[in-house]
Amino acid sequence: MPPxxxxxxxxxxxxxxxxxxxxxxxxxxxxxxxxxxxxxEFNLYEYQVLSFLQLKECEEALNRLAEEGxxxxxxxxxxxxxxxxxVTLEREIKN
Numbered sequence: 001m002p003p004x005x006x007x008x009x010x011x012x013x014x015x016x017x018x019x020x021x022x023x024x025x026x027x028x029x030x031x032x033x034x035x036x037x038x039x040x041e042f043n044l045y046e047y048q049v050l051s052f053l054q055l056k057e058c059e060e061a062l063n064r065l066a067e068e069g070x071x072x073x074x075x076x077x078x079x080x081x082x083x084x085x086x087v088t089l090e091r092e093i094k095n
Contacts, residue, residue, distance in 0.1 A: 044093040047073065053084040065089060 048070065052058035062072065074088040 045090045046093055048089045050087045050089070051078060051084060052087065053081075055085065058085055058087060062087065062089075 048065075050058075050061065052061065062070075069091045070089040071091065072087065073090040076086055078084040078086050
């Protein structure tokens with residue numbers, strides 16, 4: 001940090017080669033190289049977040065939801081209430 005009242009310059013980084021700038025401009029205008037994602041290349045998921053005060057209640061609900069295709073994505077303690085857990089479930093959306 002410079003002393004008070006002293007001006008300083010910040011350099012953004014090395015210059016971008018002219019060919020690379022032109023390729024980026026062509027891609028932005030709809031031409032040039034670009035990668036098209038096919039529909040089969042990605043999966044869609046839906047998420048559900050649940051809160052439980054009792055672990056026994058959580059276990060029963062997770063087993064019931066697992067039969068419907070939901071799987072456990074994350075589980076963490078509920079720090080706000082100082083008891084229970086917060087559960088995040090996910091399942092793949094079928095096309």
